[in-house]
Amino acid sequence: MATITPSTAEIVRRSGAVPGADYLLEVEGVRKAFPGVLALDDVSFRLKRGHVHALMGENGAGKSTLMKIIAGVYTPDAGSFRLKGQEIRLTSPLDALRYGIAMIHQELNLMNFMTVAENIWIRREPLNAFGFVRHDEMRRRTLALFEQLDIPLDPESEIRDLSVANRQMVEIAKAVSYDSDVLIMDEPTSALTEREVGHLFKIIRTLKSQGKGIIYITHKMNELFEIADEVSVFRDGKFVGEHAAADVTRDDIIREMVGREITQMFPKEIVPIGETVLSVRDLSLAGKFHGVSFDLRKGEILGLAGLVGSGRSNVAETLFGVTPATAGTILVDGRELAVRNPGTAMTAGMAFLTEDRKETGCFLLLDIMANMQIALLRGGYATAGFVREREIQTLCLQQKARLRIRTPDLEEPIINLSGGNQQKVLIARWLMLRPKILILDEPTRGIDVGAKAEIHKLITELAGQGVAVLMISSELPEVLGMSDRILVMHEGRMTGIVDRKDANQVAIMDLASQ
Amino acid sequence: GVSMDKFDDNFLTVLRNGMVDYAKTQPGVTLQIEDAKDDVSKQISQVQNFIANGVDAIIVNPVDTSATAAITKAAASAGVPLVYVNRIPADIAKLGPKAAVVASDEKESGTYETQAICKILGGKGDILVIEGQLSNQAAVQRTADIHDVIATPECKGMKVIAEQTAEWDRTKAQNLMTNWLSKGLKFDAVVSNNDEMAIGALQAMKSAGVDTKASVVGGVDATQDALASLKAGDLKVTVFQNAAGQGKGAVDAALALAAGKPVEKWVKIPFELVTPANLDQYMKKN
Amino acid sequence: MATDISSASPPASAETPVAGRRRLPPELSILGVMIGMMLLFEALGWIFVGQSFIANPLRLKIMILQESEIGIIAVGVTQTIIMAGIDLSSGSVVGMTAMIAASLAQAADAPHAVYPGLTGLNPIFPVAAGLLCGLAVGVVNGWLIAYTKIPPFIATLGMMVSARGVADWYTNGQPIGNLTDSFADIGAGWWPVIIFLGVAFIFHIALRYTRYGKFTYAIGANPLAARVSGINVERHIVLVYMFAGLLSGLCGVVHTARAISGQAGVGMGFELDAIAAAVIGGTSLSGGVGRMTGTVIGAVILGILTSGFTFLNVDAHYQEIIKGGVIIAAVVADQYRQRRRKSV
């Protein structure tokens, strides 16, 4: 087996393809086991030059794992790799980058305290003759890159000051800046709204025309048909099929992914709407949003739509007391409530699924059980301080089964779960509370089609049981499909509330950019 | 200005109090006492701070006797009188006219202690040595003294069977002694670099059921606890270093130098051996 | 390939936890290192000293007795570290509470009593005073960290300097001797060991099975998420540091009783030993990870080292040099074993 040492990476990259090699990247027989889990089992995969190859599969199917192997982050137990027909061996991310393989990771991987420019050019900073970094040049290059990609960000701002969506855009810019032949995108749009997605697709098309290959992972079906040329489907760590995107339908793929039919994506049921449980009047948070007012009634699902950075998440955080309001009133069951911290909100019957899984959601080092039960412990399930483990374990197991969380056991550290499964654990955390008012910020981020339908059904069920739901989502079909009414925001103002019957893409987008 | 090696040392506390008490009896004398915390650089800095503040004389209880050159130089070039107390600086020969030393001869302490024990044992026996902090000169010196005494013809029959450090600390000595006892070591005497460790060793022996009245344990410093132990018949010997005398002597020397009067280069304050026989005359002293 | 959770029927696999997957507690590995270390000394003992290292009750006792003071504060320090904090003040608080407890524990016939009117008291009083002082310091530490948001390192460093100052100032550095026998009994025989293991057990239970423990881990793993989950993070921080302070006070009392004397310099450097015991035992300084059993093993490992070296009569100078290496080697071995087991 002719293996090429990393030092020849550049040569491989510069040289043309081996005659007869149709594929940019060929992966064969990859196997990867984690303790207790066989994440990939004899998987093969091929990527054509100038094509977008989509990867589909349920949460935990092994998509990210395969991509991380290709990007040199994990070492596979078995498998061979060919780049432009030449055998290569990947031992570190640096190797992969040298071979011309760049990746946008599912979990954001940025340096919080460094600037946007520093993050993008890390290890490739422009230097002057003395080896000093040329900050001006770096800034110039960043601006040039941003202009090319149409990203409106200041290269000097620090990552920690950016919203999740903007961080995602930085990741995209960083990956593009490597000018690599193979670009892997692991759920790049999970935090983006339509506008940015359109944006990203423009970038992808340009790259395609330059003859690069793109591996694209998503759980959003519509994206698949918009951008992909081929699609490969994975199930339970195995490769189950490759198709030309033009030859298959949505249902075909879903069937292949989950092994059963999913009939209805947004199983909205009209349930009786009860009395008002939450009233918000002129709620403001200085510098973030102002003058937000709405009523939320029993059994109602209120969607919250808007562009990225419109302040939707801020409203939710303020309602829950994460960032207490600077003005305005919150009434729960008609009584005014001074929400100073999440504790008071929870006592009043609220629950809040945050949008940033990593920062404000998961306790990454703790096990699944600890992650699920934490909110529950506040108000019960303990006798004289001693946690009633049995009862809680039963509850957790119920949630695990109901949400199909893919894990060997509840003692697994949550960090070892796939992104979508982590999200499910967090949803379980709040559902177990049996809240009166459920606030969901991007609830189905990174969740596969099958599970998404399940979660939608669950939300509808809860509404049927009289829970008032406030749902933020950047996926317009989701908001349109699920909500009884939709509140639209733009730059910290609410621009209107639309009823389900009047709601459509155009009306919402109109309000969102008003 | 006074810079002390450290504040939380019993002996140096007595010395310091000796200075303070004596200074109170002297009209117009105010002391500013600093704690060098066993740190040479801190001490040098303190002296420089004193000079910056324009004190009339400086008393230094050196952290490191070999590192006094810098202090001597600083004081001499600023023309401030300087008195070293308790420990003899290595550069004693190079001290200028406005400098003096008030101290006991450290060689005496370990020597007196070991000689006394040698006498009790009749010149032969196995001994355990508990050392102070390994990086501390008094510890190094006293341990060396022990070996020197054993090398003399009268004490040739003595043998060191184990030698370990307990870092001047009572409980560490308890631990060390218990570890030795657990090994079943047979010994005739324990020679400790100070009283605290000697008492620790005795406590360990007591709790292990060893008859401490019949054992031979020696220390240095003649602390209150040591004297009490001596009286109770546990400790057999300790060595008294006249801390208060050194403190008083240092203030005297500093005052004399500040007034322009000549002072002996080394004002010697002798060590004194304390045994049950002469115990009473020391009970009130430290 | 051990398990077959990749089965296509999720509900089934969700209900039946797969056999053979039971996780071993991570401290088993460091326990292995500890046992290995004892066996090594046993072997060296037969070779060089001609006696058994382990089969000696007195040695087994001193091995843990000599670390029980460190151990008591390590119980508190471990909790602060799990909560992604640290407690540097513990050693100084030991010094401070030792002086305070000693001053209230003097016998009626003490010649230079600190409080001549308060001699010969029931040991309850000095013990209570020591514990309360420790507790108060802990509350101040916790309050500073929780409400002024300064790094725990700085808050407890400041407290470390100040508490040592108080200890030195309390009697101008004079030691306090002539303590009552009833007080001294607290530090006699097996008592320090019993107290150490007792508090370790209590807080082991608290960490594993109570809300207090779950909250401690949660805050250490992700304070933001803990807050969003409704935990009163500030109050809990105060609570944990309060316990740490209380345990430092307890250590001060035990130490004083053991030495039968209160000394200002006591406890110097204890904080580092305590942190070392915790970290050797597997507690992560970045928070969220750690167990009390690990800390106990960590403390015992330090004790084995000290006893082992004295047992082999290693030259005091070489002891130090080797000791550093052995600590590193123990943790490397632990790391290695854990990693290997993981990949099996």
Next chain:
Amino acid sequence: MATDISSASPPASAETPVAGRRRLPPELSILGVMIGMMLLFEALGWIFVGQSFIANPLRLKIMILQESEIGIIAVGVTQTIIMAGIDLSSGSVVGMTAMIAASLAQAADAPHAVYPGLTGLNPIFPVAAGLLCGLAVGVVNGWLIAYTKIPPFIATLGMMVSARGVADWYTNGQPIGNLTDSFADIGAGWWPVIIFLGVAFIFHIALRYTRYGKFTYAIGANPLAARVSGINVERHIVLVYMFAGLLSGLCGVVHTARAISGQAGVGMGFELDAIAAAVIGGTSLSGGVGRMTGTVIGAVILGILTSGFTFLNVDAHYQEIIKGGVIIAAVVADQYRQRRRKSV
């Protein structure tokens, strides 16, 4: 409201980075605290002592001179902390390199020279020996941390114990005196200050303007992201600890020259002071945040405190008690000012 990055016209806003977004360097705030502290002592000076605190060149010199040794190692320690590590061994390495440097710097007429054949050497040799030893220790630290993956706390703690052992063992605890004048010159007058500020400047530049610095921050902020970006994380860790070791060696040399003697106990506790200087100066123990200028200011703050207390003739017992409080207060003030500025 500060920025308008969510504006609907991206190209325009991309071209014109919005004004007013430039962050003020965070160390400005701690500089303010430092100046406030000096003014406070100035005011107290006029009230209680009747002289100026600041207008005294000798005092200004000693204020920084007395912290310059701590400062030199703090330069290295700061970098390890920025990289989310720590270096506890620095103080012991100072002790060890001090002994080694001193043993090679003895004058030809030294009575009990350690190496009688190697006296009266050019100061180049002791300096080089000290630096190389420090460097070697640093490489070992870095290697352990990078390749065995043990926590930096344990690796450097072990090294701290071992290096102190080597220092004690080197001449069995005997101090080494009678050094050559040419060697002693390195520690005379302003030299320690110049060396401190010199290395601080070099590494300030390195951290801000070179790839070395960018990598250090990146690894500290997010080691995974650093690895994924193609940084050889292991190699860089070794590099940073190597520099930290080198600087400890330098401090050992400077100290020996300043004290004109090598003593085994030297440098005890320096590591904590150095970490304190860094943390007071705004370096975060969780990594990714910190600046050399902050560390210099942190060291100077410690110096001001010491000089100020001596100046006011505060009783040494109270000094300690107050000092702890003042360190806390300084950081609280810094925190408060920073937060206020942020929310503006």
